[in-house]
Amino acid sequence: MTTLLQVENVTVRFGGLVALNNVSFTLNPGEIVGLIGPNGAGKTTLFSTLVGLVKPSEGRIVIEGERIDGKRPHQVARHGMTKTFQNVSLFPDMNVRDNVVVAALSHSNLADARRTADAALERLGLASIADAEVADLTFPQRALVEVARAMATRARILLLDEVMAALNPAEMDAVMDVLSSLRDEGLTLFVVEHHMRAIMRLCDRILALQFGGLIASGTPAEIAANPVVIEAYLGREKSKEA
Numbered sequence: 494m495t496t497l498l499q500v501e502n503v504t505v506r507f508g509g510l511v512a513l514n515n516v517s518f519t520l521n522p523g524e525i526v527g528l529i530g531p532n533g534a535g536k537t538t539l540f541s542t543l544v545g546l547v548k549p550s551e552g553r554i555v556i557e558g559e560r561i562d563g564k565r566p567h568q569v570a571r572h573g574m575t576k577t578f579q580n581v582s583l584f585p586d587m588n589v590r591d592n593v594v595v596a597a598l599s600h601s602n603l604a605d606a607r608r609t610a611d612a613a614l615e616r617l618g619l620a621s622i623a624d625a626e627v628a629d630l631t632f633p634q635r636a637l638v639e640v641a642r643a644m645a646t647r648a649r650i651l652l653l654d655e656v657m658a659a660l661n662p663a664e665m666d667a668v669m670d671v672l673s674s675l676r677d678e679g680l681t682l683f684v685v686e687h688h689m690r691a692i693m694r695l696c697d698r699i700l701a702l703q704f705g706g707l708i709a710s711g712t713p714a715e716i717a718a719n720p721v722v723i724e725a726y727l728g729r730e731k732s733k734e735a
């Protein structure tokens with residue numbers, strides 16, 4: 494399979510703190526990859542680094558043969574990778590369509606941006622609420638509008654940062670069905686979610702971070718059975734739930 498994104502030996506230091514330590518992995522077209530790890534493991538830093546909000550201290554990030562590390566977020570978006578923003582991405586005073594139009598304006602004039610926005614809303618089953626105010630939406634609708642905004646940038650790699658955080662299990666299942674269908678159409682999703690059930694059900698592959706380093710990578714079943722991951726993360730979650 495052709496590699497879409499290649500992350501090679503990426504290290505990020507904030508002063509003396511090593512937030513990411515020599516991280517390497519690839520993402521392929523049409524897969525959903527989860528990123529897990531305890532609080533402070535470096536998940537947000539990795540997402541921010543991928544989209545150009547944080548510059549790596551060392552390493553290379555390559556999309557289809559072109560280096561994107563050191564580029565700014567709007568340039569990275571033009572290479573096809575964008576990220577949702579945890580809880581803060583939507584403009585509450587604007588309606589759903591305009592929230593998505595704003596994202597599409599990064600590459601289009603207004604008329605094209607409106608068409609792109611309407612197509613994304615239609616694709617995600619949100620056409621009927623295009624004129625609704627964001628403040629009036631349910632949590633699952635908000636989650637899908639965030640995904641629509643990311644899609645409207647024409648990204649092929651969507652980094653989803655806890656878009657399902659506020660959802661109940663049934664709502665999560667509905668959003669996961671939509672995400673799976675986007676994957677089946679060829680989009681690549683890289684997902685941070687604290688709900689382990691969602692991560693395990695949704696992802697084709699999972700990467701586990703601890704103290705800024707990748708400690709494991711594998712299918713959900715492999716990750717769930719990995720003693721290092723259980724010790725670092727799942728064990729704590731299980732003991733929290735108990």
Ligand SMILES: Nc1ncnc2c1ncn2[C@@H]1O[C@H](COP(=O)(O)OP(=O)(O)OP(=O)(O)O)[C@@H](O)[C@H]1O
Pocket residue numbers: 507510511512530531532533534535536537538539
């Ligand atoms: N801008 C920054 N300046 C200094 N230190 C930072 C900065 N951003 C993150 N860090 C530190 O880097 C480490 C990794 O943080 P990060 O937020 O990436 O972890 P995380 O896995 O996303 O955690 P959480 O699950 O709590 O969101 C932490 O020790 C954090 O305090």
